[in-house]
Amino acid sequence: MNKAMRNPLMYTLFLIPTFIGIILFFIYPVINAAFYSFTDWNGIAKTYNFTGFANYTKAMSQSAFWVSVRNNGFFILFSVFIQVPLIILFSLLIANVKKLKGLYKTAVFMPSVMSTAVIGILWGFIYEPDIGLFNHVLGLFxxxxxxxxxxxxxxxxxxxxxxxxxxxxxxxxxVLAAIISIPKELDEAAMIDGATGFQRAMRITMPLIMPIVSVVIMLSIAGAMKAADIIIVMTKGGPAGSTEVMATYMLKHSITSFKYGYGNSIAVLIFIFTLIITALYQVLVARRTERIEY
Incomplete structure (x- = not known):
């Protein structure tokens, strides 16, 4: 077995299925979308015409498209400046819980495994104007x-x-996994030196978990750029396109309106915008977060 694993051919055989998967499910779809973005294909007909950059020019001139870009920006800003701080806060609180820690971890993780359709319907009832929970609480005041x-x-x-x-x-x-992996000796030494819980969190825990926080921010940005399902379930982009994002704008034109070529140009723009934003984050922020070893 050891002799076989020293053979480079064995590694190649293990890598081939992965490369095939990447080609079929990533590289080919990207190339295919880029190709059809330069056509007027409706997604059904056997023929199509090349239109050059007409689809991209049309997208850039549509105010509805820029509204969708703005809404994706709202997703990113909300995720980075509101959601991520809350994630860190709750992680620190749960990490310091002495009893029922497993219950709390399960409770906060549960929504992530639920269907988006279920969540959309559930929160639709919460937001319901006449019998919803939020308006009921507001009515008390x-x-x-x-x-x-x-x-x-x-x-x-x-x-x-x-x-x-x-x-x-x-x-x-x-983030909890990162906090738990921090050696307890560091926290205990700080306690002996008289550091408060807040000081230990700011001076020890936060710097040590910054690499994983950087990953969380990156994933949040990527998730914000591809957000679509929750909007489709709850508002379908309404009212009057105020909750439209690039992904729902793309689906509306490529599938509902049979403008497959135009829809693919939007998909390519989503890819480009995501690439630019993540690259800027990597250059301006992520590289400054050094890998922590202890």
Whole structure:
């Protein structure tokens, strides 16, 4: 067995299935989407015409497209500046719980394994104007009911809260794993020196978990750029396109309107925007987060 594993051919045989999977499910779809983005194909006909950059020019000139780009920006900002700090806070709190820690970890992780359709319907009842939980609580304080999903002023923030509720637990488990892996001797030494819990969290725990926090931010950005399912379930991009994101805008035109070529140009733009944002994050932020070894 050892002799066989020293043979480079064995490694090649193990790698071939992975390479085939990458080619079939990543490289080919990207090339295919890029190709059809330069055509007027409707997704059904056997023939199509090459239109050059017409689809891209059309997208850039559509105000609805830029609204969807703005909404993806809202997803990113909410994830990075509100969701991630909450993830860190809850992770620190759960890590310091003495009893029922497993129960808390299971409770926060549960929404991540639930179907998005179920979550969308559940939160739809919570946001319901007449019998929903939120408006019932507001009514106790004499506040007028809010049309959470049909008011342009509230629809986007309602989607963001629901999406954060679904995925926060997944990231909490990741950060918790990083916190638990920190040697207890470091925390105990700080306690002997008289450091408070807050000081230990800020001076010891936070610096040591920054690499995994950087990964969480990266995953949050990627998730924000491909967000679609929760919007389709809850608002379908409404009211009046106020919750439309690039992914739902793409689906609306490529599938519903049979503008497959145009839809593929949107898909390519999503890919390019995601690549640019993640590259900027890597250059400006992630590289400054050194790998911690202890």
């Amino acid at each position: 004499g506040i007028e009911k809010i049309y959470w999903l049909s008011d342009r002023s509230w629809a986007m923030i309602s989607i963001l809260i629901t999406n954060a509720w679904q995925w926060t637990g997944f990231y909490i488990v990741m």
